[in-house]
Amino acid sequence: MTATSDREQMAYVSSQAADARVNVELDTGDMTLNIGPQHPATHGTLRLACRLDGEQVVVAEPIMGYMHRGYEKLCEVRTYPQCTTLINRIDWLGSFANEVPFILAAERLMEVEAPPRAQWIRTILFELSRVANLALFLGDMGVQIGALTPVFFAFRDRERVLNQIEEVTGGRFHPNFDRIGGLKDDIPKGWVEETRSVMVKMRTFCDEMEDLLVGNEIFQARCRGVGVIPPEVALGYGLSGANLRASGVDWDLRRDANPGLAWDQVDWRVWTHPDGDSFARYWVRLQETREATHIVDQLLDGIPSGPIMAKVPRIIKVPAGEAYLSTENPLGEMGYYIVSKGDLGPFRVKIRTPSFNNISIVPWVMKGVYVPDVITILGSLYFILGDIDR
Amino acid sequence: MTDEAPAEETALPDEKREALLAHFSESLGESLVESHLQPHEDLWLRVTAESWQDSIRTVKSAGFEYFGFLSAIDWDIAPEGRYEDTEFDSGLEEEDDEPVEIDNSTGHGGGDSRFQILAQLYSLSRQVGLILKTDVGEDMTVETIRDVFPGADWHEREAHEMFGISFRGHPTLQPLYLPTEFEGHPLRKDFPLLARQVKPWPGVVDIEEIPEHLEAQLEAEVMAAFEANGGAS
Amino acid sequence: MTTLLALPYWQETGIKLGLALVVIPTTSLILVYLFLFKMMAFMQSRLGPNDTGPYGTLQLIAEAIKFLQKEDIHPAQADRRVFRMAPVVVLASTFLLYVVLPAGPDAVVEDLDTGVFYAMAVSSLSVLGILMAGWASANKYALLGGLRAAGQLIAYELPLILAVMGVVIQAETLNLQGIVEAQATGEIFGFGGIGNPFILTQFLAFLIFMIAAQAELTQTPFDMPVAETELVGGFHVEYTGFRFLLFFMAEFGTAFAFSALASVMFLGGWWIPGFDVDDNILNVLGPGVMLAKILLVAFFIFWVRFTYPRLREDQLQKFAWKVLIPLALANIVLTGIFKVVF
Numbered sequence: 011m012t013a014t015s016d017r018e019q020m021a022y023v024s025s026q027a028a029d030a031r032v033n034v035e036l037d038t039g040d041m042t043l044n045i046g047p048q049h050p051a052t053h054g055t056l057r058l059a060c061r062l063d064g065e066q067v068v069v070a071e072p073i074m075g076y077m078h079r080g081y082e083k084l085c086e087v088r089t090y091p092q093c094t095t096l097i098n099r100i101d102w103l104g105s106f107a108n109e110v111p112f113i114l115a116a117e118r119l120m121e122v123e124a125p126p127r128a129q130w131i132r133t134i135l136f137e138l139s140r141v142a143n144l145a146l147f148l149g150d151m152g153v154q155i156g157a158l159t160p161v162f163f164a165f166r167d168r169e170r171v172l173n174q175i176e177e178v179t180g181g182r183f184h185p186n187f188d189r190i191g192g193l194k195d196d197i198p199k200g201w202v203e204e205t206r207s208v209m210v211k212m213r214t215f216c217d218e219m220e221d222l223l224v225g226n227e228i229f230q231a232r233c234r235g236v237g238v239i240p241p242e243v244a245l246g247y248g249l250s251g252a253n254l255r256a257s258g259v260d261w262d263l264r265r266d267a268n269p270g271l272a273w274d275q276v277d278w279r280v281w282t283h284p285d286g287d288s289f290a291r292y293w294v295r296l297q298e299t300r301e302a303t304h305i306v307d308q309l310l311d312g313i314p315s316g317p318i319m320a321k322v323p324r325i326i327k328v329p330a331g332e333a334y335l336s337t338e339n340p341l342g343e344m345g346y347y348i349v350s351k352g353d354l355g356p357f358r359v360k361i362r363t364p365s366f367n368n369i370s371i372v373p374w375v376m377k378g379v380y381v382p383d384v385i386t387i388l389g390s391l392y393f394i395l396g397d398i399d400r
Numbered sequence: 401m402t403d404e405a406p407a408e409e410t411a412l413p414d415e416k417r418e419a420l421l422a423h424f425s426e427s428l429g430e431s432l433v434e435s436h437l438q439p440h441e442d443l444w445l446r447v448t449a450e451s452w453q454d455s456i457r458t459v460k461s462a463g464f465e466y467f468g469f470l471s472a473i474d475w476d477i478a479p480e481g482r483y484e485d486t487e488f489d490s491g492l493e494e495e496d497d498e499p500v501e502i503d504n505s506t507g508h509g510g511g512d513s514r515f516q517i518l519a520q521l522y523s524l525s526r527q528v529g530l531i532l533k534t535d536v537g538e539d540m541t542v543e544t545i546r547d548v549f550p551g552a553d554w555h556e557r558e559a560h561e562m563f564g565i566s567f568r569g570h571p572t573l574q575p576l577y578l579p580t581e582f583e584g585h586p587l588r589k590d591f592p593l594l595a596r597q598v599k600p601w602p603g604v605v606d607i608e609e610i611p612e613h614l615e616a617q618l619e620a621e622v623m624a625a626f627e628a629n630g631g632a633s
Numbered sequence: 634m635t636t637l638l639a640l641p642y643w644q645e646t647g648i649k650l651g652l653a654l655v656v657i658p659t660t661s662l663i664l665v666y667l668f669l670f671k672m673m674a675f676m677q678s679r680l681g682p683n684d685t686g687p688y689g690t691l692q693l694i695a696e697a698i699k700f701l702q703k704e705d706i707h708p709a710q711a712d713r714r715v716f717r718m719a720p721v722v723v724l725a726s727t728f729l730l731y732v733v734l735p736a737g738p739d740a741v742v743e744d745l746d747t748g749v750f751y752a753m754a755v756s757s758l759s760v761l762g763i764l765m766a767g768w769a770s771a772n773k774y775a776l777l778g779g780l781r782a783a784g785q786l787i788a789y790e791l792p793l794i795l796a797v798m799g800v801v802i803q804a805e806t807l808n809l810q811g812i813v814e815a816q817a818t819g820e821i822f823g824f825g826g827i828g829n830p831f832i833l834t835q836f837l838a839f840l841i842f843m844i845a846a847q848a849e850l851t852q853t854p855f856d857m858p859v860a861e862t863e864l865v866g867g868f869h870v871e872y873t874g875f876r877f878l879l880f881f882m883a884e885f886g887t888a889f890a891f892s893a894l895a896s897v898m899f900l901g902g903w904w905i906p907g908f909d910v911d912d913n914i915l916n917v918l919g920p921g922v923m924l925a926k927i928l929l930v931a932f933f934i935f936w937v938r939f940t941y942p943r944l945r946e947d948q949l950q951k952f953a954w955k956v957l958i959p960l961a962l963a964n965i966v967l968t969g970i971f972k973v974v975f
Contacts, residue, residue: 043773050862065777065946075577082562083586086478087596118441154862156853156943162677228854228942245524247551248467259524261466266527332508334442334520334531336468347520347531349473349507362469362520370554381777382945385863399577 040068045384047076050153054395058372060384067384070376072369077399085359090116090190090326093356098184100363101397104143104340106135106175109188112346112359114269115335116190119328119350123270127316128192133272134309135175135187136337137302138205141212142171143340144299147392148219151292154389155232160222167215170208177201190326192319202310209303216300224293233289237375237387240286247374248367251342252298253391255282256290263338271337276308288390295392327354334362341365341397365397414439416528421445427462431455436508443530444508452517452534453543459521459532460548468520468529470545470555472536472563473507476514478589511535515563517542519552536565544570562587649743668928669885669935676939700881703874710771711871719769720872720879722762727886729755734893735810737903737919738912748809749801752894753794756849759887760786763858763868766880770871778867781946782851782858788953789848789855795961796841799968800831800898813902830906832899837964839899841957843933846891848949850884852934854941855949888934889927896926 046057055076061068081100085093097112098105110132117123124132149164172182178197179185187194223229239249244257254261262280264273281297283290330352336345342364349358368391376384417437424445425432431451436444447455507516515536522529536542544567546553554576556567561575564585575582584591640648670692674682685692707713733748735741745751760783767779801807804815812831819829832839848855859867869880896902903919915922944952 041773043777050865075575075579078577080586083591083593087593152942156856156860156862157941158853159677159939162679166678222940223942226942228944231948232942232945242465243550245465246467246549248469248549249551261522261524266524267529332444333438334529343468345468345520347469347471347518358473360469360471360518366554367467367469367551370551374550380945380947382857382860382863382943 043381053150053393056369056388056393056395056398058384058388060376060381062381065381067376067379067381070373070384072372074369074395074399077395079396079400081400082359082361085356085361087355089354090328090356093359094186094188095184097361098186099396100361100400101143101339101341101344101365101394102183103146103394104139105181105183106139106179106185106187107143107337107339108344109186110136110271111269111335111337111339111344112348113188113190114337115333115346115348116326116328118269118333118335119331119348120190120322120326121329122191122320122322124192124320125317126272126314127196128318128320129270130272130275130309130313131178131193131197131318132188134205134306134313135178135185136271137306137309138171138175140302140340141209141299141306142168142175144295144302145171145212145215147295148216148223148292148299151389152219152223152229154385155223155229157223157226157229160219163215163218163222167212170211174201174205174208177204189319189322191322192317196318197313202313206307206310209306212303213300216296216303219296224296230289232382232386233292233390234285234287236288236383237379237390238285238287239371239375243371243374244286247371249342249371250364250367251338251340252291252294253342253368255280256294257286258282258284263336263343267336269335269337272309273305275312276305278305278308288386291390291392325354327352328356336362339364341392341394342368361400363397363400365393365395366400369393369398416526417443417530420526420528420530423462424459427458428455434510436510438508443528444533445530446510446533446535449534449537449542453545453548455532455534456519456521456545456548459530463523463525464521464530466522466524467549467551468522470517470519470552470559472559472565472587473516473518474514474563474587474589475507475511475516476589513537515540515565517559517565519545540564541566541568543568546570561585564588668931672932672935673939700874700878703877705876706871706873708771708871712769712771715765715769716871717876719762719766720869720876720883722765723759723883724762724879724886726755726758726762727883727890729758730887730890730894733809734890735813735897735902735919736923737916738810739916741810744810745808747807749797749807749812749898752809753790753797756887756891757786757790759883762883766872767868770868772871774864774866775868775870778858778860778864778870781860781864782868784946785848785851785855785858785949788950789845789957792841792953792957792961793845793849795958795965796838796845797898798961799835799838799964802965802968802972803831803835809897809902812898813904816901817904830899830901835899835964835968837960838968839895841961841964842895842899843930844957845953846895847934847937848953850888850891850934852888852938854937854944856938856943857946857949860943888931892927892930892934893923895930896923900926900930902926 041062043060043062044057045060047055055074057073057076058070059073060070079096079099081096084096088096094109094112097108100108145164145168149161152158152160175185176182178195178201179187181187239253239257241257241259244254244259249257260280260282264271265280268274278301281294281301283294328348328350330350332347332349334345334347336343343362344364345362347358347360347362348356351357372388372391375387379387414437417439420443421435421437425435428445428447428451431447431454432445433448434446438444445455445459511533513535516533517536518531518533520529520531534542542565544552544556546556546567547569553570556570557573557576559565560567560570560573561578561582562585567573574580578586670682671689673679674689681689682692683689685695707716730752732743733741733745733752735744763782763786764779767775767777767782770776800812804812806812806815816830851858857867858864859869864870869877872880903915903923905915905918905922
């Protein structure tokens, strides 16, 4: 079977790379190129061991673990409220969205339900982190392709969203705001209007990106037909989020498996693209960012009144049981499989991160592409290192 | 793919999952050891280790084409507990009426062995997910499912390095996260967490006390700020 | 042409050398650099370069100090001699370009009869330096960058020269001063009010020249040899401190020189369209006029650079061989026909 020989080749590449003899042999045959761990396109410390024939990639094998922090083990020795501190740091660009599925899973085990106002504000903050996270992607993709300007616009406008998140939670990056049974605090005065004006600005930002990149012939030439992932392959690898939807699979956990947040209360749509290439992934994320601003707008209109915290004991003990709960995070399906034994802390937490699955397709999709396409594909798959390594 | 029944109505029977359970009891037959249905939440199916790959295939052919994740559980009780400082913990027990009781069962679907493998799959057309489990026997080996779901490749590598479970038929069970020379399987319950052994975790009460020599100074500062604000607000 | 001053040969040579070695590159570098800083900062809403010090001028000093204080590192496996020579070779090609750039009727270092030919020849010398840097660094990224640069510069040298051919045919001279004269005294179908800036009659050639120059200068959208996000800087990835500064200076110096070439050949150089000014006054005004034209051309180069993404190497080659070269050839044929008919 060809798959086996490919695996052998990959093993060979990895062993070669492990020797770290990057600069030694420059023969006329294939060349091993280490992209990363310190490389501008790897958003941190992912390493791609590529075997090149000229500029064409023969095999590419991701090597990771440079940022493995052992969160699953650490969660086992902490109490539930303490776990959210760690969980914040998995996908550090959309931190609040990380907390939600964990808290929801714990709530499911405790059979507690947060009051509607808390669920509503959770959804708003969730979508705000999506906007902040995806805004950076929209600009960063430009840098991967070689256009410097979009990323500066992205940093500028993302800051507005982060300010809104900070105003509620007190943290720009790591809010640690979600509690079992509700939220830590209510939203401050005047926040709703400010957020609404920020959402208008973010829509302008989306239009700018559309003008700067989506409509650009060079961008299209670089992205169209590059890194095509057919839907059945995407499903088999467990791709999620915009990567899945860009392959034409109409699947969004916000709509199809809503765990009780306010998404079913507002009017929005799931964007898909039939092509499955890098351009489709960019396009879908752009539309999703815009859709998220509309979701936030609608949610802001209808925040119900009431308490933001349900009645929960001071010392949280979660009854024995198991629960898997996932939500549609900015990067894709983020889920927590919590096993509880009735203790103060979880017995086992399996963190199902979107980037881990999304990046596992790299060896498949990068066969035979050119070196510049490696960067395009890596950029369009959109991963966060903390999200892969945990 | 439009509106689903809202999840709050837990009183209603979960017909979708019950139908699934009935379907799989039939198609999996002997391989299905035990099952557990949590209405409107999830469905657990425990299959025999020998039929692991075939069961996955059967479930996939029934429409569960989306691979969520694969992982393992170590059901042993950690010998060190959660490394909590006994002083703090004992203080808590007094406050709290009922002491913490450790449940010794092996989760939904039951189990007979220390290690279990679980995989989560979705059926996109039914909008429902399920979790398959299997016991890992003494030989610590199960069949690989990377031929069924290519995405399981990395998950199996991870389970291999974290729990020491081997996957028959997997060609590259190299470590994914850990350095090549790393010894041991970190997510096993008997694997010590060194940082905690060196310094115990304060547990629930993790408020650091203000050092004595700073206390008076801080109090004065707070009072000064209070008075500067006019005393009232 | 009348001469403004009659100087002994050695004095003249001394002044020319001083100009070529110090004044022209430094002023051009600072100008382009400020221009780059300020405009880029404005376009990309960066704060630093527009806010540090009065009008952001301190940023320039900060950058210069940053480069100078950095350690000079040689990779262990590098071919040290070639590694050190490479940036000098690249910079030398820039210096040589300045020799023929006219800034006034007499304000030119060396008025060569085959100025165009010479400029095209020395400008392609830089690829040698880039290849040397890429090879000697003993780094795979640098090697890939060097090879990309070689492939790209060879592919774009051809449309560049073919585009210039149109101008040469129309001006009937290879001398850059002659080209300026031809534009000053020329007529467009009998109308001579503004002379004949070749950008009007050779617009296609101008476009091809600018695109090819963009590729020669390795500016976005043709910056694959440096490609920060892929090759982490390409051929100069291993260079630090002053050696990197040499590459940097060469990049912007060449950008200035190419803008100057474009303004000489297509915009009329030091000549002010529509005004009949005495040569002696033009010797004084010329540099200012040139500078204005150069900045205009450079503005377009950098505007494109900050706006566009990067092409892929194969797309770039296809564009050169399948679009630019046929177009440039068609332009030569058309120019020839018009030359014979009119």
